[in-house]
Amino acid sequence: MFNVNKKFKVACVPMNSQDSIDYNILSAKKKIHYASNKGAKLVVLPENAMYMNKNNKDYFSFSFPESLHPGVIEMKNIANELNIWILIGSVNIKFNKKIYNRSILIDGNGEIKKRYDKIHLFSAKLPDGSLYDEKKYIESGKNISLHKLPWGVLGMTICYDLRFPYLFRKLALKGADFISVPSAFTKFTGNLHWHSLLKARAIENGCYIFAAAQKGKHPGKRETFGHSLIVDPWGKVLSDSGSQDKALIKEIDLQQVSLARTSIPSLKHTRKI
Numbered sequence: 001m002f003n004v005n006k007k008f009k010v011a012c013v014p015m016n017s018q019d020s021i022d023y024n025i026l027s028a029k030k031k032i033h034y035a036s037n038k039g040a041k042l043v044v045l046p047e048n049a050m051y052m053n054k055n056n057k058d059y060f061s062f063s064f065p066e067s068l069h070p071g072v073i074e075m076k077n078i079a080n081e082l083n084i085w086i087l088i089g090s091v092n093i094k095f096n097k098k099i100y101n102r103s104i105l106i107d108g109n110g111e112i113k114k115r116y117d118k119i120h121l122f123s124a125k126l127p128d129g130s131l132y133d134e135k136k137y138i139e140s141g142k143n144i145s146l147h148k149l150p151w152g153v154l155g156m157t158i159c160y161d162l163r164f165p166y167l168f169r170k171l172a173l174k175g176a177d178f179i180s181v182p183s184a185f186t187k188f189t190g191n192l193h194w195h196s197l198l199k200a201r202a203i204e205n206g207c208y209i210f211a212a213a214q215k216g217k218h219p220g221k222r223e224t225f226g227h228s229l230i231v232d233p234w235g236k237v238l239s240d241s242g243s244q245d246k247a248l249i250k251e252i253d254l255q256q257v258s259l260a261r262t263s264i265p266s267l268k269h270t271r272k273i
Contacts, residue, residue, distance in 0.1 A: 006254030011035035080110030089182025117141025152177035190225020
């Protein structure tokens with residue numbers, strides 16, 4: 001039965017994932033237990049939650065079919081054990097000789113309810129000399145993903161998708177009240193754009209943004225920005241983890257989505273040009 005008052009607690013979990021699936025699973029489970037004990041009913045993990053690759057070869061060595069992925073199996077078990085929803089920000093999934101960067105939504109019975117394969121793949125050379133080319137190893141997703149939770153509709157994105165406003169607008173027009181943005185933003189780009197982009201996507205669409213993020217140093221000399229955020233439909237940052245490791249937990253009120261969208265009805269004013 002759906003919660004008539006449309007309020008619930010969400011947790012966005014910062015992680016410093018390493019090149020050990022077992023280590024990352026244990027870290028995630030500890031934080032999920034903490035969030036559940038604090039009343040969270042939806043827990044959002046970052047991109048690459050179960051593995052941060054040391055080099056490009058690791059894309060293949062540490063990708064699994066979804067049904068065999070140890071991280072997915074463990075998250076299904078803990079969701080069922082605690083009777084909470086878990087969004088695995090992303091894991092690398094093998095399917096038909098291809099690898100997808102996949103976000104996976106699991107319900108309180110431990111069942112997978114929705115999947116989203118990252119559409120926009122990060123391919124860039126940054127001014128600090130860092131080079132990224134996800135397109136070389138990852139297959140782009142083709143479809144948007146939304147799912148009705150007991151409190152409202154969740155739209156799903158991953159990291160670099162944040163730079164493509166039309167995806168967020170399409171999710172909002174399809175009914176998304178909240179949009180997840182699990183990420184592993186680089187420290188360089190995070191310093192420049194992370195807060196601004198997340199606040200803009202929330203304001204443009206009158207929706208909550210749940211952005212769980214990787215933080216700190218990882219294998220292969222990678223460094224991520226951190227700052228997991230929960231942003232309300234008015235663009236107000238309700239919680240910011242900074243460089244801390246503790247899960248963000250906030251009560252979400254769906255009435256704020258209705259208020260924002262009726263006060264500034266930009267979704268209704270959308271035009272095809």
